[in-house]
Amino acid sequence: MGKGKAPKPPDMTKLANAQTSANIGTALTERMMNMGGGMETPDGSVSYSQSGIYDWTDPVSGKKYSIPLMKSTTSLSAAQQAIKDKSDSAKLTAAGIADTLGRQFAQAGDFENDIDNRIYDMGLKRVQPRMDEARRRAETNAVNRGIRPGSAAFDVLMRDVGQQENDAYTQLALNSRGQAMNERAQRAGEIAGFLGMGQPAAAPVAPQYQSNLPTVDHIGLGMQNYQNQLGAWQQKNQSLNQALGGMFGIAGNFIKYSDRRLKTDINKVGRTDDGQNIYSYRYRGDKRMHLGLMAQEVEKKHPDAVVDVGGYKAVDYSKALHLGA
Incomplete structure (x- = not known):
């Protein structure tokens, strides 16, 4: 039996760009956290400042990122100087x-x-x-x-x-x-x-603070969301198949009124394997919900499966769906 449209898979390019941006943002944040606010001691201090910008282009997406360049400055106390x-x-x-x-x-x-x-x-x-x-x-x-x-x-x-x-x-x-x-x-x-x-003294080393920020996994989240949507769609269509299979799987001639003029609350819910639309509907004056084809549509594809009963069109489902063929 036909299914509704499956959910579209995620745009991997967008996810990759989002992941790259998240990775760069996390790395820059970690660097700033590792620098801390500098260092003050009785012998001197270490401070940080931005010295420029490095423009980096992602070789895959071509997207440009501006990376701040940082420098550390060490100052000695008067006695140490x-x-x-x-x-x-x-x-x-x-x-x-x-x-x-x-x-x-x-x-x-x-x-x-x-x-x-x-x-x-x-x-x-x-x-x-x-x-x-x-x-x-x-x-x-x-x-x-x-x-x-x-x-x-x-x-x-x-x-x-x-x-x-x-x-x-x-x-x-x-x-x-x-x-x-x-x-x-x-x-x-x-x-x-x-x-x-006469060797020069080694340059002072700026203090290093270690932090480890988790990076947002955009690709993983996008794929998980897609898998969830796909699973829901598959579950929905499995239920639909079970319902349609129970109705359409009856052997022998099964003729049922399917004239649009007799139906109300009509909604398309899927397609058969050969592309015919499947609808949910109620017959006028009947509160029960039914699933089936529309006679006017079946007549265009399988005219031999449509018969006239009292001035209204009915569908022979065994012919319309080639059951038992």
């Missing part, structure tokens, strides 16, 4: 020292080799006289023992003396290199230390 000024001045001085040391470090050429050579020369001034004295004593002892210069025994003796000198010079070189590396590391550490002292 004085401390900060002195701290900044000290850091600026430290940064200048680090810069000077760094330039000296870079301009010294091979800094480590310069230090190595300097320390080696200083050590050589102590070691060289001792080496010379040791060589003279070795030569004197050789002569006193009858070993003459130029002899094989003298050469062997002098090679031993030379080896001792080489060992002493090698040890001096190793010591000077180690001291040079230590001094270089110390100088680099000084530069790093001054650089650390």
Whole structure:
């Protein structure tokens, strides 16, 4: 049997636009709530102000939204500002020292080799006289023992003396290199230390207050409303089908007066499967409500289903509705 018109599904574009607006409004409200009214402490304060507008366009709907841009401003108390000024001045001085040391470090050429050579020369001034004295004593002892210069025994003796000198010079070189590396590391550490002292202080962090506002679910509400309307429509038509089915489902010939001239309080309540209108009505002089077709309409679609009974039109429902076919 026919149904009335089903409820239209919601306009998803409108629901999506409403949802986007609700989401943005909720987000902005949460942000303002999270900011609070600023902060006041004995050491200073934090305040908020709008710094501009960001125009955002929804890539789906093309709708434009104006998003306020906010900034936080931190102000120190007089005492804390004085401390900060002195701290900044000290850091600026430290940064200048680090810069000077760094330039000296870079301009010294091979800094480590310069230090190595300097320390080696200083050590050589102590070691060289001792080496010379040791060589003279070795030569004197050789002569006193009858070993003459130029002899094989003298050469062997002098090679031993030379080896001792080489060992002493090698040890001096190793010591000077180690001291040079230590001094270089110390100088680099000084530069790093001054650089650390010269670092700017971290920017103060504005206080954050957490809130969680529920967003209106326009899409969910719209779909729920549609489901409710659809359910009501389906329930209504189910009841109508049951009533019509009970009347129209009778097998055999079922002829009933359906002439519009005999009816009153006529209201269209649905359609049959083949598109014929179904009406509720009362027969004139009868208070009971009936459901059925209108003979004048059936005659246009199924003329063989309409008969004349005493000058009034009647409908053979088995033919009009093809029951039992």
